Amino acid sequence: MQKEGIAVTDISLVSTSDAPGHALPAPLLEVDRVSLEYRTPERVVRATHQVSFDLYPAERYVLLGPSGCGKSTLLKSVAGFLPPVEGEIRLDGRVVRQPGPDRIVVFQEFDQLPPWKTVRQNVMFPLLASGRLGRREAGERALHYLEKVGLAAFAEAYPHQLSGGMKQRVAIARALAMQPRILLMDEPFAALDALTRRKMQEELLALWDEVGFTLLFVTHSIEEALVVGSRIALLSPHPGRVHAEINSHEFGLHSTGNHRFQATAQRIHRLLFAEPGQAGAQALQERAA
Numbered sequence: 009m010q011k012e013g014i015a016v017t018d019i020s021l022v023s024t025s026d027a028p029g030h031a032l033p034a035p036l037l038e039v040d041r042v043s044l045e046y047r048t049p050e051r052v053v054r055a056t057h058q059v060s061f062d063l064y065p066a067e068r069y070v071l072l073g074p075s076g077c078g079k080s081t082l083l084k085s086v087a088g089f090l091p092p093v094e095g096e097i098r099l100d101g102r103v104v105r106q107p108g109p110d111r112i113v114v115f116q117e118f119d120q121l122p123p124w125k126t127v128r129q130n131v132m133f134p135l136l137a138s139g140r141l142g143r144r145e146a147g148e149r150a151l152h153y154l155e156k157v158g159l160a161a162f163a164e165a166y167p168h169q170l171s172g173g174m175k176q177r178v179a180i181a182r183a184l185a186m187q188p189r190i191l192l193m194d195e196p197f198a199a200l201d202a203l204t205r206r207k208m209q210e211e212l213l214a215l216w217d218e219v220g221f222t223l224l225f226v227t228h229s230i231e232e233a234l235v236v237g238s239r240i241a242l243l244s245p246h247p248g249r250v251h252a253e254i255n256s257h258e259f260g261l262h263s264t265g266n267h268r269f270q271a272t273a274q275r276i277h278r279l280l281f282a283e284p285g286q287a288g289a290q291a292l293q294e295r296a297a
């Protein structure tokens with residue numbers, strides 16, 4: 009795991025032996041000292057500063073941090089929509105320079121689905137547009153993934169006939185149908201009510217168990233990060249830097265009420281909201297305790 013030259017104050021919270029497989033495989037994704045900026049005519053906004061992390065096959069890696077710390081911007085850059093001003097993003101060792109079918113993003117908004125296409129046509133669309141599959145195979149694959157998200161019965165429905173949660177399931181089916189190297193999710197459940205959000209987290213984990221995809225997931229919910237993630241990067245506020253990494257593979261929906269879960273959530277809260285410079289001391293104190 010490359011950590012040189014980045015602002016990681018609490019890296020000992022991570023044990024590399026907890027990454028999948030004890031002998032580490034090559035990282036699938038390397039985010040290597042990446043700084044990202046937006047340039048407007050008036051000013052330059054630095055969204056992230058020298059962020060580094062590695063993502064291994066079949067991991068569920070979460071970017072967690074307060075609003076404005078650059079989580080979505082990082083995801084956009086991994087997706088290939090925003091080139092770094094500094095550093096490099098590599099997928100399978102090759103520098104990411106543009107969007108590609110190997111990285112598919114699921115967004116928060118419910119309007120990701122063209123409303124004039126049926127559910128099945130929506131899932132088929134990227135398969136056809138990218139030339140991956142012919143019409144018949146694309147139709148079959150679409151149905152296969154709609155079954156996986158429990159929506160086969162709605163294949164011929166239109167998006168306006170679906171609830172918010174169902175639309176997100178279609179967006180997930182559409183992304184998985186492309187069989188990307190990495191599924192990128194930007195607060196995909198944030199606009200859902202609490203019960204549906206929980207259900208969707210459960211379904212996402214069940215799908216991961218079944219399909220075994222690699223996930224990069226953005227959230228500002230500590231609880232969601234612990235439930236969904238196997239590893240979590242804590243980003244400090246504006247511009248975002250990696251503040252700490254936390255192993256969270258032991259937690260799932262079953263553990264939200266237990267003591268270790270609550271204690272870890274509190275520790276993350278303290279690390280996220282400590283004054284600049286205090287986080288390192290905080291981590292040291294916690295290790296000593």
Ligand SMILES: Nc1ncnc2c1ncn2[C@@H]1O[C@H](COP(=O)(O)OP(=O)(O)OP(=O)(O)O)[C@@H](O)[C@H]1O
Pocket residue numbers: 046047048053054055073074075076077078079080081082228246
């Ligand atoms: N198109 C843009 N032009 C200029 N600045 C931008 C643009 N998009 C985002 N920013 C700025 O970049 C910084 C990071 O934004 P980003 O949306 O990545 O944060 P975030 O952590 O995803 O926040 P949230 O949790 O609120 O979605 C913020 O300061 C934001 O104002």
